[in-house]
Amino acid sequence: MEREILKTVGKVVLKEAISDKTKPSAIISKCMLGFQCRYDGKNKPLPSHLLEWLEERFYLIPFCPEEVALPTPRPPARFIGDQIVDIYGVDKTEQFQAGAKATLQLAREKGVDYFIGKEKSPSCGIKKTSAYLNGQECKCDGMGLTAKLLKENGIVLISEWDIGKIEIFKSELEEGKES
Numbered sequence: 001m002e003r004e005i006l007k008t009v010g011k012v013v014l015k016e017a018i019s020d021k022t023k024p025s026a027i028i029s030k031c032m033l034g035f036q037c038r039y040d041g042k043n044k045p046l047p048s049h050l051l052e053w054l055e056e057r058f059y060l061i062p063f064c065p066e067e068v069a070l071p072t073p074r075p076p077a078r079f080i081g082d083q084i085v086d087i088y089g090v091d092k093t094e095q096f097q098a099g100a101k102a103t104l105q106l107a108r109e110k111g112v113d114y115f116i117g118k119e120k121s122p123s124c125g126i127k128k129t130s131a132y133l134n135g136q137e138c139k140c141d142g143m144g145l146t147a148k149l150l151k152e153n154g155i156v157l158i159s160e161w162d163i164g165k166i167e168i169f170k171s172e173l174e175e176g177k178e179s
């Protein structure tokens with residue numbers, strides 16, 4: 001499976017190299033393409049059939065907002081109200097904001113219209129994000145900082161949970177373009 005995924009990642013990178021402009025561009029959470037950029041130094045690769053589904057439709061640009069101003073590995077962080085705080089109680093909001101702004105800048109430079117995000121992340125989550133609520137950790141409804149900033153600037157968001165679901169995908173794109 002791992003080898004299959006890496007093969008697919010290779011194809012994605014190759015497509016970037018040849019600048020396939022026949023498809024719309026999409027920034028995608030880098031950890032979903034097999035890059036080890038998560039807080040624990042690991043990845044969360046998509047199954048190869050979902051990667052192929054994406055590759056058929058998009059020119060993919062892998063990016064990790066949290067690596068802009070934070071090291072890998074790094075302590076996990078969660079929303080507490082509007083702040084993002086790591087497990088040691090250190091406020092990392094500024095670093096997360098730097099990642100969000102860098103992603104938006106990349107989107108503008110590359111003329112990107114879509115963002116495909118990893119769920120439950122305080123940066124990339126689209127339907128769910130990580131938070132402390134009432135003193136307890138939860139995966140709550142809500143958007144990560146990067147996803148929110150991109151949406152506010154007209155980028156259409158696609159949740160990892162909707163990859164491969166063509167009907168939902170179409171309706172989300174229409175909805176995104178209208179808003």
Ligand code: SF4
Nearest residue numbers: 030031038064121124
């Ligand atoms: S910030 Fe986004 S791309 Fe980076 S590890 Fe977290 S979910 Fe993946």
